[in-house]
Amino acid sequence: MNFGGIQKLSLLDYPDRTCCTLFTIGCNYRCPFCHNSSIIQANHSNPDITQSEVMEFLRKRRKLLDGVCITGGEPLLHDELQDFIREIKLLGFSVKLDTNGSFPAKLKQLVENKLVDYVAMDIKNSPDRYGETIGVNSYNIDSIKESVEFLLSNAVPYEFRTTVVREFHTSREILSIAHWIKGTQHYYLQSFVDSEDVLERGLSGYSKEDMLYFQEIVRSFIPSVELRGV
Ligand code: SF4
Numbered sequence: 001m002n003f004g005g006i007q008k009l010s011l012l013d014y015p016d017r018t019c020c021t022l023f024t025i026g027c028n029y030r031c032p033f034c035h036n037s038s039i040i041q042a043n044h045s046n047p048d049i050t051q052s053e054v055m056e057f058l059r060k061r062r063k064l065l066d067g068v069c070i071t072g073g074e075p076l077l078h079d080e081l082q083d084f085i086r087e088i089k090l091l092g093f094s095v096k097l098d099t100n101g102s103f104p105a106k107l108k109q110l111v112e113n114k115l116v117d118y119v120a121m122d123i124k125n126s127p128d129r130y131g132e133t134i135g136v137n138s139y140n141i142d143s144i145k146e147s148v149e150f151l152l153s154n155a156v157p158y159e160f161r162t163t164v165v166r167e168f169h170t171s172r173e174i175l176s177i178a179h180w181i182k183g184t185q186h187y188y189l190q191s192f193v194d195s196e197d198v199l200e201r202g203l204s205g206y207s208k209e210d211m212l213y214f215q216e217i218v219r220s221f222i223p224s225v226e227l228r229g230v
Pocket residue numbers: 027028029030031033034035036040072073074100
């Protein structure tokens with residue numbers, strides 16, 4: 001499989017580990033606040049990085065990095081992902097997977113085959129505003145609910161996270177999400193930050209004070225909720 005980008009060193013993408021981050025191409029969502037708009041389209045404009053180029057890089061970094069973070073786009077769109085991860089596991093790396101949660105069967109298979117060590121799943125919004133928030137009308141969130149249930153079973157270390165965007169989230173939505181994923185030990189709220197790469201311009205994030213208020217709301221359901229990047 002080919003990749004849309006590689007970040008050769010990250011100290012932030014994988015909790016407690018140094019890693020490189022690989023960006024897979026394509027996504028089944030069109031979140032207006034997406035920061036990877038250049039790689040979510042099949043006809044993206046970045047030159048692809050081939051799997052053999054990635055493997056060559058990883059072989060050189062075997063002793064220097066702890067892990068590999070695979071993000072997107074949506075990595076689970078790619079049927080070849082499982083074989084690719086097998087190759088990088090053979091080099092001894094831990095693997096973190098970032099996912100939008102829309103492919104629960106593939107997620108379970110990777111976990112059951114011990115191919116991922118940590119999963120970060122986006123909770124885009126409350127169930128009633130999911131489709132609007134991901135830019136896909138009339139979206140059926142059964143797959144998302146299935147992934148949430150699976151991760152809540154603690155089959156693998158994981159986190160849920162929500163990018164909070166003023167145009168999509170109020171305290172009503174935040175409360176609804178908290179109620180939905182109650183029981184998780186690991187939930188992060190991060191405020192949207194605008195940039196040139198965002199799919200739709202004109203969106204806005206919340207102030208630190210507002211984010212602290214949201215954290216307080218969530219805390220009654222998820223005492224360990226944390227803010228990120230605030
Ligand atoms: S934010 Fe994530 S899920 Fe949404 S379009 Fe971008 S890559 Fe896909």
